[in-house]
Amino acid sequence: MARNVEFDEALAIQKAMEVFWKKGYNATSLRDLTDAMQINSSSLYNTIGDKQELFVRCVQHYTNIRKKDWDLRLASERSPLAVLTDYIHEAVNIIINGEDSCMAVKSAFEVATNDERVKQILAADDQRSNRFLYDLIQKAMDKGEIKNDEDPALLADYFNSTWTGWYESYILHKDPVKIKRMAAYFIKQLTK
């Protein structure tokens, strides 16, 4: 037959994702992308497609990574509450030390309103995040690690939406203490 694709598509998607993550969809040009991916635009259009398609693939990639992380944590042998508090502390560290906000959050506000496919991917991702919290809360309640006088689904919903505001706060104020105090209050609410 004929020759195969020369570049590593997975790596190229990873590189493109990093650019989209940092600059956002609309502020990223095709040149920015092909520079980072180290491929020619003709190769891009031959294999992946146009800018929108590439973005969809990048968001997919981003949410896949998150999914793997949640699955790994859920499979842990440790106590549900410990897994949950660890997760929260690591989330705080990512907010405080990360170079950019969560790509899912940024994309929800910039792109999801106009692109149905992106919205679907992010909605599914949010649902998994929700489910992750729900499972941990439920298990922690069963084990008596936290009080069970509240609907775990409601708590999962509520806590799941809480992170987003922490990102915004850190963008505006760059105050690590603020985030840490909110996280501490968050955990205290669960356990007390």
Added chain:
Amino acid sequence: MARNVEFDEALAIQKAMEVFWKKGYNATSLRDLTDAMQINSSSLYNTIGDKQELFVRCVQHYTNIRKKDWDLRLASERSPLAVLTDYIHEAVNIIINGEDSCMAVKSAFEVATNDERVKQILAADDQRSNRFLYDLIQKAMDKGEIKNDEDPALLADYFNSTWTGWYESYILHKDPVKIKRMAAYFIKQLTK
């Protein structure tokens, strides 16, 4: 001397703000703006300045409106808790019925990371929002309307960052019940 500016600048800013609000900064073109403002680009550049400057003015305008609303509510004769719960219910209605998410939130994620002036304006706005909540919580505690076993500043921080996630949730799931249930839990936490 010479002739005066023909167009109503305040109205033009309002119109520009609506476009930026809906489409975001980067997805809005100068043509989009001049069409909505009904002025020629030469007039725009002569009076207000370039696209960035116009955006700054629009964000300013947006946050000014919010400030007025908070001041009005704080001046109310009603009980602090009633003012607070009313505010929350109205916020929920805006999320559920509004055509777009909060412009301050959208701009924080899309622009504030790259534009120092926008960041400053939004940080100041966030501080006022915080202060608004703090004052109400403090007053409600003094009046014994809510329990006072928690630092009001922490509560204000925490609650202030909570809204943002509700917007994201509504973009992704368009589920009014979800938002209402979170708001109810929110109020319950305060009062119980």
Added chain:
DNA sequence: CTCATTCTGAAACATTTGTTTCAGAATTAA
């Protein structure tokens, strides 16, 4: 090796972008 097929690189594409130019219309103070 041959040859059909597929990929790549560089250039070109038409649009759209944000911004500027400038002649002429409009205005105001004298």
Added chain:
DNA sequence: TTAATTCTGAAACAAATGTTTCAGAATGAG
């Protein structure tokens, strides 16, 4: 009215945008 000044409209600007084209290099099957 005059004259100095400032605004407006239409057109033009270079640069950047997303996308396509195509000749030739690379590849794998026979």
